[in-house]
Amino acid sequence: MDTVRIGIIGIGGMGRHHAEYLSKGEVPGAQLAAVCDISPAALDWAGGKFGDAVQRFDSADALFAANAVDAVMIAAPHYFHPPLAIQALNNGLHALVEKPAGVYTKQVREMNEAAAKSDRVFGIMFNQRTSGHHQKMKELVSSGELGEIKRTQYVITDWFRAQSYYDSGGWRATWSGEGGGVLMNQSPHNLDLWQWICGMPRRVRAFCHFGKYHNIEVEDDVTAYVEYENGATGVFITSTGEAPGSNSFEITGDRGKLLLSGGKLTFWRTRISVSEHLRTTPRGFEARDLDHRYSFQGW
Numbered sequence: 001m002d003t004v005r006i007g008i009i010g011i012g013g014m015g016r017h018h019a020e021y022l023s024k025g026e027v028p029g030a031q032l033a034a035v036c037d038i039s040p041a042a043l044d045w046a047g048g049k050f051g052d053a054v055q056r057f058d059s060a061d062a063l064f065a066a067n068a069v070d071a072v073m074i075a076a077p078h079y080f081h082p083p084l085a086i087q088a089l090n091n092g093l094h095a096l097v098e099k100p101a102g103v104y105t106k107q108v109r110e111m112n113e114a115a116a117k118s119d120r121v122f123g124i125m126f127n128q129r130t131s132g133h134h135q136k137m138k139e140l141v142s143s144g145e146l147g148e149i150k151r152t153q154y155v156i157t158d159w160f161r162a163q164s165y166y167d168s169g170g171w172r173a174t175w176s177g178e179g180g181g182v183l184m185n186q187s188p189h190n191l192d193l194w195q196w197i198c199g200m201p202r203r204v205r206a207f208c209h210f211g212k213y214h215n216i217e218v219e220d221d222v223t224a225y226v227e228y229e230n231g232a233t234g235v236f237i238t239s240t241g242e243a244p245g246s247n248s249f250e251i252t253g254d255r256g257k258l259l260l261s262g263g264k265l266t267f268w269r270t271r272i273s274v275s276e277h278l279r280t281t282p283r284g285f286e287a288r289d290l291d292h293r294y295s296f297q298g299w
Helices: 013-023 040-053 060-065 078-090 105-117 132-142 163-167 188-198 274-280
Strands: 004-009 030-036 055-057 071-074 094-097 122-124 149-156 203-210 219-227 233-239 247-253 256-261 264-270 292-298
Touching (some): 040 055, 055 060, 060 078, 078 105, 132 188, 132 256, 132 264
Parallel strands (some): 004 071, 030 055, 071 094
Antiparallel strands (some): 149 247, 203 219, 219 233, 256 264
């Protein structure tokens, strides 16, 4: 297996996390070769942690010019994700971008276009797609086993954050630093799973409350309503100001229901189509003929 030399741009919280497991050889075929940050303190940390085995650069330009890596992981502030990814691809490097993809739609589209034109590997850090629960949900929906989707509901309110969290960094929960709040920082993984499994909606309406629970300028409480091409509807609810919070993902289809909650995925499968049953049964108040074929908890 060829070794891929990886450089990390941005060695704050997530960047350091990536650097530490790469340096331990936890990813076969991957070598932490370089780190890059404009902060002298961050580079000092890397020097103390990895020594001369990992090259250190104080600018992305210097990293790209050094021919020191084959790929980069971009963990810089949100606004820099698209331009750094484009620069990496244009320099012939593979690129993996931390979530979110970016702040502005135009920037993200430009990044995607650059990736499509490149022969390099490009991706975004949506690691929740690798979870067995989420992969099983994707499989059951995509295979048609659940039937046509009728309704989706994702309640993800266990992102609790105290005011001290937001006060710990001047960039947190600001338009200039993060470009948004709970939707931009905490929930991109959930939004990605929602569309990856259920498909993209054709219509969205959302109610975002700015600084509802915290002294911040961005959203910390959101309720969104969506409509899909087939007429199905969905709701997405998230917040950083509720406790105890919930983490519940429910998909109702014409042949059953999926519920991921408390770390368990349950699948109820109906004997026949719900739409067929409601059209043909003479018993107006009963769903008895639908009898769940099985209910399974696992994955």
